[in-house]
Amino acid sequence: MKWILFLLFPTLLTAGDAWDQLAEISRKPPAEARVGLEQLLVRDPGFVAARFNLGTLLLESDPSKAAEQLELAVSSASGELAANAWHNLALARFQQGRLDDALRAAERAAQLDPTAGGLRDEIRRVTLARLDEARRKADEEARKLHLDPVPLPDGRVGEVYAATLALAGGSPPRTVALAGASKMPEGISLAADGSITGTPRAAGTTKLDLALSDQVGGKATGSVEVRILPQPAITTEILPEAIIGQPYEARFAAVGFPGSPTWSIAALPAGLTAGADGVIHGTPSETGTSTLHVHAEAGKLTANRLIDLEVSNRFAPAEVPLPPATATAPYQHRTTVRGPAQQYRWSVAADAAMGISPDGTISGTPAEAGTMTLPATITAGDQRRRQVELTLPVNPVPLIQPEPIQLQAGAPANQAITVAGGTPPYAWSVVSGLLPAGLRLDPNGRLGGVAKDPGTSTITVAVQDRWKAGTQAEVQITVAPASDPPPKDQEKEKDKDKDKDKDQTKQDQDKQDGQKTDQSAQDQQKQDPSKQDGQKPEQSDQKPDQSKQDGQQGSKDQAQAKQDQSAGQNGDDGQKDAAAAQAAAQAAAMQQTAADHWLDQLPEERRDTLRYQLLDGGQKKPTQQGKTW
Numbered sequence: 179m180k181w182i183l184f185l186l187f188p189t190l191l192t193a194g195d196a197w198d199q200l201a202e203i204s205r206k207p208p209a210e211a212r213v214g215l216e217q218l219l220v221r222d223p224g225f226v227a228a229r230f231n232l233g234t235l236l237l238e239s240d241p242s243k244a245a246e247q248l249e250l251a252v253s254s255a256s257g258e259l260a261a262n263a264w265h266n267l268a269l270a271r272f273q274q275g276r277l278d279d280a281l282r283a284a285e286r287a288a289q290l291d292p293t294a295g296g297l298r299d300e301i302r303r304v305t306l307a308r309l310d311e312a313r314r315k316a317d318e319e320a321r322k323l324h325l326d327p328v329p330l331p332d333g334r335v336g337e338v339y340a341a342t343l344a345l346a347g348g349s350p351p352r353t354v355a356l357a358g359a360s361k362m363p364e365g366i367s368l369a370a371d372g373s374i375t376g377t378p379r380a381a382g383t384t385k386l387d388l389a390l391s392d393q394v395g396g397k398a399t400g401s402v403e404v405r406i407l408p409q410p411a412i413t414t415e416i417l418p419e420a421i422i423g424q425p426y427e428a429r430f431a432a433v434g435f436p437g438s439p440t441w442s443i444a445a446l447p448a449g450l451t452a453g454a455d456g457v458i459h460g461t462p463s464e465t466g467t468s469t470l471h472v473h474a475e476a477g478k479l480t481a482n483r484l485i486d487l488e489v490s491n492r493f494a495p496a497e498v499p500l501p502p503a504t505a506t507a508p509y510q511h512r513t514t515v516r517g518p519a520q521q522y523r524w525s526v527a528a529d530a531a532m533g534i535s536p537d538g539t540i541s542g543t544p545a546e547a548g549t550m551t552l553p554a555t556i557t558a559g560d561q562r563r564r565q566v567e568l569t570l571p572v573n574p575v576p577l578i579q580p581e582p583i584q585l586q587a588g589a590p591a592n593q594a595i596t597v598a599g600g601t602p603p604y605a606w607s608v609v610s611g612l613l614p615a616g617l618r619l620d621p622n623g624r625l626g627g628v629a630k631d632p633g634t635s636t637i638t639v640a641v642q643d644r645w646k647a648g649t650q651a652e653v654q655i656t657v658a659p660a661s662d663p664p665p666k667d668q669e670k671e672k673d674k675d676k677d678k679d680k681d682q683t684k685q686d687q688d689k690q691d692g693q694k695t696d697q698s699a700q701d702q703q704k705q706d707p708s709k710q711d712g713q714k715p716e717q718s719d720q721k722p723d724q725s726k727q728d729g730q731q732g733s734k735d736q737a738q739a740k741q742d743q744s745a746g747q748n749g750d751d752g753q754k755d756a757a758a759a760q761a762a763a764q765a766a767a768m769q770q771t772a773a774d775h776w777l778d779q780l781p782e783e784r785r786d787t788l789r790y791q792l793l794d795g796g797q798k799k800p801t802q803q804g805k806t807w
């Protein structure tokens with residue numbers, strides 16, 4: 179093989195004795211060989227044979243790095259080397275769990291070398307088996323008692339509400355009750371059958387923790403959110419004063435609508451217009467006070483309000499209300515004046531709750547949440563003065579809501595830690611503890627990344643709002659395994675349930691086949707005494723089809739392993755172990771033969787998948803080893 183690549187890569191000879199080095203490295207222990215191959219590739223990155231050897235060496239210990247090297251080796255001009263590289267790349271991808279990529283690589287290997295078709299067929303069988311197993315597990319989960327993740331419809335304050343929780347699985351009748359400290363929204367109640375009825379009296383979103391049970395004692399938990407919307411209403415109460423000849427803009431707000439309503443505004447002062455988005459804009463041309471007729475609607479939902487808008491020839495504060503503050507946190511903001519271009523000075527009384535400098539900078543620390551009113555005086559450069567009232571909303575201090583976070587290993591995380599109160603924007607950080615490997619906490623409080631390992635972690639997170647008001651809380655993060663294979667006993671029970679579902683004719687046929695198999699095995703044991711001494715049974719002269727050979731190989735290997743173990747024993751204990759091993763081998767062979775007879779009645783492409791499910795000896799991964807150079 180060396181001289182073939184010698185012809186394909188003549189440029190290597192001019193670079194020195196790369197081939198001699200490769201031969202010498204291949205005789206070293208794996209750890210030394212890896213270092214030698216890496217050094218060789220640093221000097222000659224295009225040496226494809228060295229990349230193939232390094233990829234093959236890493237196949238079991240580091241399939242990801244092995245795949246990186248083998249992906250470069252598949253470009254070899256040597257058809258044999260390329261075929262072997264595709265073959266090993268298929269194994270590397272399989273170990274990574276990338277079954278589709280593994281199958282594509284195996285297909286490519288089979289195109290270059292027909293003898294590689296066995297690996298392709300093995301990966302195909304395993305892929306089918308795993309898909310079937312996933313479907314079976316999904317069906318099993320669906321049969322368990324659970325709460326389907328169907329969102330409840332929104333309710334509305336003052337209107338009759340009726341909804342039903344989606345209880346599923348288990349054995350009816352199913353019942354549900356509130357769990358933990360959960361409480362229903364005011365005015366509505368939960369019945370044992372999952373129906374929610376009543377007339378909500380307060381708006382808000384309530385999370386309900388639920389405990390489910392069924393007729394046979396099955397238990398499960400779940401959670402759901404109930405959102406109660408307020409009655410449609412226009413919440414804007416006061417419009418900023420407009421100044422004649424000065425650009426003006428104001429926006430209306432509303433609650434109780436799904437999304438943004440459509441607005442119509444009548445009786446606007448001259449020079450001002452309004453759009454369907456609820457924004458007034460323009461430059462007023464006449465002074466006076468106008469009463470606006472404001473209407474908002476979305477479908478059948480409507481709201482109306484009369485609001486006064488004053489247009490004056492004076493000057494007025496530019497912001498009504500001011501940007502919000504946070505209770506107990508220092509506040510500072512500079513406000514401005516709308517009016518003719520001239521200098522304006524601000525002042526407040528000496529005993530005012532918040533101070534204001536002549537340039538309009540408001541500062542101080544609000545003591546509690548709510549709405550503050552700040553009387554102030556504006557003095558213009560033309561000596562005109564005006565008394566105004568500034569409105570300052572004050573938000574409560576931020577409070578983290580440390581609800582447990584549930585994630586799954588291998589699945590992308592995209593879950594936010596929630597905070598109530600405070601003034602956006604927020605900045606988040608981890609104060610103590612370690613996030614599960616693969617996860618990160620973004621500054622916006624959202625968990626990102628992909629969790630690698632299952633387990634439970636507790637971290638302490640901190641948040642600060644716009645005014646540096648902060649708080650901390652512990653958050654528990656649980657990472658569930660990517661897939662939890664059911665216990666062996668559970669698998670056997672599932673198989674028994676499947677057997678019970680077969681019709682009586684099928685059961686009778688299986689019994690007859692099993693009796694024939696027992697008689698055949700006993701006759702064969704009498705004719706060949708060597709099997710009783712723990713020796714490996716001779717293969718039958720008859721040639722079973724390929725699917726039977728694949729299925730029986732696991733049983734033969736199992737019997738041989740037990741026989742080899744028993745051969746190392748002495749005396750009576752060794753004979754007992756040999757007899758036990760022989761009995762186990764016979765039982766496995768009979769189980770295999772009976773299953774084969776039933777499987778032969780099915781389409782060929784389904785046999786290996788079902789054998790995988792029914793027999794402990796079913797193939798769970800390709801048995802082929804990586805091809806070496």
